[in-house]
Amino acid sequence: MKPSFFSLHEIWMILRFGIVGVMATLIHMSVASGLVHFASVNVFTANLAAYLIAFIFAFSGHFFWTFQTGGALRQALWRYFVISASAFAVNNLVLLALVKSGVLSKVMSVLIAAAIVPAISYFASRFWGFKQAQTDHGVV
Structure with missing residues (x-):
């Protein structure tokens, strides 16, 4: 039986998705601002590096925890x-x-x-x- 969209399983999955997303956003912001402020990295280079790090974190979180496929x-x-x-x-x-x-x-x-x-x-x-x-x- 497939879980319905409003099942506890689905709600928990949405919450996990949100938690991973918020954490990825915080990682992106922290890495980008840290590279710009402390290492004087170009803002666009810092943003790209931060995006890639956050992407890896988000993918891992969603693959192994959110969706557990x-x-x-x-x-x-x-x-x-x-x-x-x-x-x-x-x-x-x-x-x-x-x-x-x-x-x-x-x-x-x-x-x-x-x-x-x-x-x-x-x-x-x-x-x-x-x-x-x-x-x-x-x-x-």
Whole structure:
């Protein structure tokens, strides 16, 4: 029997996803600010390094704890990269549209665009990214 979307199992999975996401965000912020402040690294280089470190943390957290699929590591890593890059692209497109519309302040536009990413990431990760590969004979 598959758990329903509002089951305790699903709610716990959403909470784990949030915990990993918040921790990854804090890692990203800490590494980027530390590299810029203490090592005088270029802000874009620092942001890229911090993003990659946070990405590795988030992927590991989601693979081994949030979704606990036990599936193919390489497949899940590739899919999570696609999800992460796509969510970032959607974030920027929404931000661009909101800023260009002039309806909201830039800060409110950033907050709304950023709020969309976790939902996209969760559903894509839950139903595709960390889903075990299937063949005609069952799980690969």
